[in-house]
Amino acid sequence: MTSASTYNEGIYKSDLVRRVSRWMEATPHPQVAIEISPERVAGARFARTGSLHGFAIENLPAGALVPSAVETNMANAAAVKSAVSTVCTRLGAKDEDVALLLPDPVIRVFVQHFDDFPRTSEEAIPMLRWKLKKSVPFEVDETLLSYMRQAPRVDGVDVVTAIARLRIIREYEGLVEQAALRPGVVLSIALAAISILEDQRPTLLARVSGTALTTAIVRQGVLAGYRCTELPTHAGSVTPQMLLEEIFPLAAYYQDTWQEGIQAVRLAGLGKRLQEFVGPLEEEFKCDARSLLNAAVSDGRLNDAGRSLADRELEGLVGWMLHRS
Numbered sequence: 001m002t003s004a005s006t007y008n009e010g011i012y013k014s015d016l017v018r019r020v021s022r023w024m025e026a027t028p029h030p031q032v033a034i035e036i037s038p039e040r041v042a043g044a045r046f047a048r049t050g051s052l053h054g055f056a057i058e059n060l061p062a063g064a065l066v067p068s069a070v071e072t073n074m075a076n077a078a079a080v081k082s083a084v085s086t087v088c089t090r091l092g093a094k095d096e097d098v099a100l101l102l103p104d105p106v107i108r109v110f111v112q113h114f115d116d117f118p119r120t121s122e123e124a125i126p127m128l129r130w131k132l133k134k135s136v137p138f139e140v141d142e143t144l145l146s147y148m149r150q151a152p153r154v155d156g157v158d159v160v161t162a163i164a165r166l167r168i169i170r171e172y173e174g175l176v177e178q179a180a181l182r183p184g185v186v187l188s189i190a191l192a193a194i195s196i197l198e199d200q201r202p203t204l205l206a207r208v209s210g211t212a213l214t215t216a217i218v219r220q221g222v223l224a225g226y227r228c229t230e231l232p233t234h235a236g237s238v239t240p241q242m243l244l245e246e247i248f249p250l251a252a253y254y255q256d257t258w259q260e261g262i263q264a265v266r267l268a269g270l271g272k273r274l275q276e277f278v279g280p281l282e283e284e285f286k287c288d289a290r291s292l293l294n295a296a297v298s299d300g301r302l303n304d305a306g307r308s309l310a311d312r313e314l315e316g317l318v319g320w321m322l323h324r325s
C-alpha cells in the first residue's frame with residue numbers, strides 16, 4: 001500500500017503468501033525492497049517479472065538499532081541513515097516506491113477467533129483496537145492497524161491483525177524518505193518470510209534475530225498461530241533448550257486447538273549453529289527440522305538469484321521476491 005493509505009488503513013495489507021488464502025488484499029509491488037535488522041541494512045531491486053536485478057548490504061555498528069514496539073529504535077540514527085543511503089545509492093533507487101521489511105518486534109501480530117465480525121472496516125477497526133487495548137504496550141489510539149479474515153477452524157471468523165505504534169513506523173519511513181524514496185509497503189521480516197514456507201502440512205517457523213524469537217505456524221493457507229518473544233540472550237548464545245522453552249507455548253496451543261501435531265519445523269537466523277538445534281527439535285516434535293532457506297533451495301523453489309540472497313540469510317528479501325514472482 002502507499003504511505004498515505006498506510007495512515008488511513010493500516011501497515012500490512014497484502015496477498016503476500018499465495019498459499020495463505022486471502023492473507024491480505026493486494027498491495028503495490030515496489031521494485032525495490034529494504035530489509036532492516038539490528039545487524040545490517042540490505043536492499044534488493046527486482047524486475048517487473050520478479051527476477052532479481054541486484055542487491056546491496058551494509059553492516060550496522062553494534063547497538064545502532066534496537067528494535068522495539070514502544071521505544072525509539074534508532075540508538076545511532078546517523079549510522080542507520082548512512083547505511084540506508086548507501087544501499088539505496090548502490091541500487092540506483094530514487095524517487096520511487098519501496099517495500100520496507102522491519103524487525104519483527106516492531107509489528108505485533110494477533111490471530112483471534114470471533115463468533116461474529118463486522119463486515120465494514122469502519123466498524124471492525126474500532127472493535128479490534130478495543131479488543132487489543134490490553135494486549136499491546138502502547139495506546140491503541142496512536143497505532144496503525146490492519147487486519148484480514150481467514151478460514152476458521154470452527155464456525156465463526158478468524159481474524160489476523162497487525163498493529164504497530166505510529167511513531168515507530170515513522171522512524172523507519174523517515175529513513176527511506178531522506179533517501180528520496182516513498183514507503184509503499186511496510187511489514188515485518190517474518191511476515192515476508194512466511195511466503196517461503198511450504199504449508200501443505202502444519203509447519204512451524206522459528207526465526208531468531210538479535211534477542212527476538214518469532215514463532216509462526218502455517219497450515220493449508222491459514223496462519224494458525226504467531227508469537228514474538230524476547231530471548232534471555234543474544235542469538236549467538238541461545239541454547240536449544242532456551243529455544244524449545246520459548247517455542248513450546250505456541251506449539252502446545254496449536255496441538256490443543258487443532259488436535260494435531262507439528263509436522264515440519266523451519267529455522268532462520270541461527271547461521272552456522274543450525275545443526276546444534278536440529279536434533280533437539282526433531283526429537284521434540286518427531287518431524288524434520290531444517291533451515292527455512294535451505295529447504296526452499298533443495299525443493300527447487302529458488303533460482304540462482306534467489307539462492308544468492310538465501311546464502312546471505314536474507315529471508316525477508318527472499319520472501320518478498322517469491323511474493324513478487
